[in-house]
Amino acid sequence: MRKQTLDQLVACGEKIAMLTCYDATFAKVCAAAGVDILLVGDSLGMVLQGAENTLQVTMQDMIYHTRCVAAGAPQTLIMTDMPYGSYEHDKEDAYRNAQALLDAGADIVKIEGGALVETTRYLAERGIPVCAHLGFTPQSVQQLGGYKIQGKTDESAAKITQEASSMSAAGACMILFEMMPAALAGQITEKIKTPTIGIGAGVDCSGQVLVIQDLLGIYTGVAGKTPGDYKAPRFARNFLAGRDSIQQAIADYVQAVKQKTFPAAEHSY
Ligand code: KIV
Numbered sequence: 001m002r003k004q005t006l007d008q009l010v011a012c013g014e015k016i017a018m019l020t021c022y023d024a025t026f027a028k029v030c031a032a033a034g035v036d037i038l039l040v041g042d043s044l045g046m047v048l049q050g051a052e053n054t055l056q057v058t059m060q061d062m063i064y065h066t067r068c069v070a071a072g073a074p075q076t077l078i079m080t081d082m083p084y085g086s087y088e089h090d091k092e093d094a095y096r097n098a099q100a101l102l103d104a105g106a107d108i109v110k111i112e113g114g115a116l117v118e119t120t121r122y123l124a125e126r127g128i129p130v131c132a133h134l135g136f137t138p139q140s141v142q143q144l145g146g147y148k149i150q151g152k153t154d155e156s157a158a159k160i161t162q163e164a165s166s167m168s169a170a171g172a173c174m175i176l177f178e179m180m181p182a183a184l185a186g187q188i189t190e191k192i193k194t195p196t197i198g199i200g201a202g203v204d205c206s207g208q209v210l211v212i213q214d215l216l217g218i219y220t221g222v223a224g225k226t227p228g229d230y231k232a233p234r235f236a237r238n239f240l241a242g243r244d245s246i247q248q249a250i251a252d253y254v255q256a257v258k259q260k261t262f263p264a265a266e267h268s269y
Contacts, residue, residue: 021212046222114164172194
């Protein structure tokens with residue numbers, strides 16, 4: 001069986017269910033549960049490596065985990081994050097690193113921020129499918145002053161709208177919106193042709209993504225800090241609660257995305 005392409009997935013008109021994944025066993029379970037796209041996210045810095053943020057994740061880490069996921073789910077689309085420092089400085093560098101991630105098994109690479117329009121164009125023109133991650137961008141957590149909702153002021157909303165249009169025009173195949181008002185993400189999704197994926201961006205995106213540890217309710221914050229001090233983000237929902245299998249929890253997430261019952265207003269801004 002051939003792997004479905006992103007165009008085929010989008011053409012079927014259903015909401016897209018994306019989930020982070022970092023290893024072969026979970027990749028196999030996610031594929032069996034019907035996840036459309038597996039995101040090898042640099043959130044692995046926190047959930048696998050126990051760090052405070054994503055900034056120390058390397059290209060070697062992303063290549064290794066992409067290989068693991070591709071081995072477990074060879075028929076499922078895979079998106080891999082380009083780690084901090086691997087694409088921002090030089091287009092050629094970005095191309096070489098993106099190609100290495102495709103060679104490891106990724107179908108799409110994800111970069112953060114709206115400033116790299118020329119890099120996106122350069123990669124897209126050379127056949128690299130690029131997703132642009134806008135709104136809250138974890139690799140800029142320090143510049144953004146922490147985990148803060150973006151796009152709340154008219155100025156910030158206009159900036160994100162402009163970035164999404166520019167990235168779409170530059171050839172991005174997907175735009176991912178993190179932690180921004182649902183109404184804004186919905187308006188942009190209506191306006192641009194490129195499919196959008198939301199995390200804390202409301203139900204009107206073309207699809208949704210969650211970090212798998214949040215979906216299973218097992219992430220309790222930075223390793224070494226007291227679990228009781230951790231408060232899960234508003235957009236997270238524990239799909240394992242009340243179910244007796246991980247595969248069922250993931251399958252229910254997929255169905256909730258497709259039926260637009262997740263995210264609900266209580267998960268949105
Ligand atoms: O790294 C990651 O898991 C991500 C999600 C937060 C979308 O980029």
